[in-house]
Amino acid sequence: MLKFDSQLFLQTVGKDAIAQRENIEKIVDEISARGFRNLFLIGAGGTIAMMYPYEYIFKSSSTLKVHAEIAAEFMVMNHKHFGKDSVCIFASVSGTTKETVAAAQYCKDRGATTIGLVADPDTPLAKIVDYCISTGHEKHSFDTFFLHLYMLTFRFMHNNREFPLYEQFTSEVALLPEAMLEAMESFEQRAEAFAIRHKDTDYHMLVGAGNLWGNTYSYAMCILEEMQWIRSKSIHAAEFFHGTLELVEENTSVILLKGEDETRPLVERVERFAEKITKELFILDTKEFALEGISEELRQYFAISLNWALLNRISVYLERERNHPLETRRYYRKMDY
Incomplete structure (x- = not known):
């Protein structure tokens, strides 16, 4: 990788x-x-x-x-x-x-x-x-x-x-890093393809909900905006249909982060809408990855770590394709404000 x-x-x-x-x-x-x-x-x-x-x-x-x-x-x-x-x-x-x-x-x-x-x-x-x-x-x-x-x-x-599930958690959390690594390896080609396709895309919508909302917010702000200087907007799936939907056009990049908790149907509603409008819909669904050794009961929680690890694989390819190091800043910790 x-x-x-x-x-x-x-x-x-x-x-x-x-x-x-x-x-x-x-x-x-x-x-x-x-x-x-x-x-x-x-x-x-x-x-x-x-x-x-x-x-x-x-x-x-x-x-x-x-x-x-x-x-x-x-x-x-x-x-x-x-x-x-x-x-x-x-x-x-x-x-x-x-x-x-x-x-x-x-x-x-x-x-x-x-x-x-x-x-x-x-x-x-x-x-x-x-x-x-x-x-x-x-x-x-x-x-x-x-x-x-x-x-x-x-x-x-x-x-x-x-x-x-605490005792079950203590045993399964030890298996999570290896399972994450296998998932990242299987995702590598998709991560690279996304970065190649979107190296010049100047705006992304990121949609998530539930325990993946924080990742949605963070990737838009901390990675795309701060580390790549790309305009982005994080939208909660439950709020997407109260304004943001009107900005979706044929070439709008919409990134859906699908987890496995009870809010998954909220993201799927956005998916059904977006697939009718844009040709640039990208879905990152933790359910597609095996996570060997992890039980169904705990997958919904471990989706947080898995989702973030997979997003980070996109980041390294964006860095390469855009020739923009993730460490580069213009203002953050560069000046007083």
């Missing part, structure tokens, strides 16, 4: 990430034993988008009260549900994202319990939070963060007696 080290992926997202399970269980068990009022999932840009799938899982599968909040807005809104008995979870690959670091300090100063997901433990965010969960490296950090967020989410739910 282009620009991909399979063994490194299996080491970092497989062995290293899974090795944190006992540590994460200990953290959650300590917090659960003390008791807490609610959970806040806080981030900025790609990391708030990363939190949305887990907010959806909590809201659709648990009675625990959870709020996903954009860091900068959270600090100015005087959130009436936040307090010293809140548990706040943050993520930052660099550990230096200004808004996220400031929000963590804000929560810590007010007595809330704080958990930080970072790559390097020797960073500002890691030093602020009560509990630091480090990947130990920046490579594949988002893939690893997804696994750690599963562990946090399902352990909190398990301790609340709401996730009877």
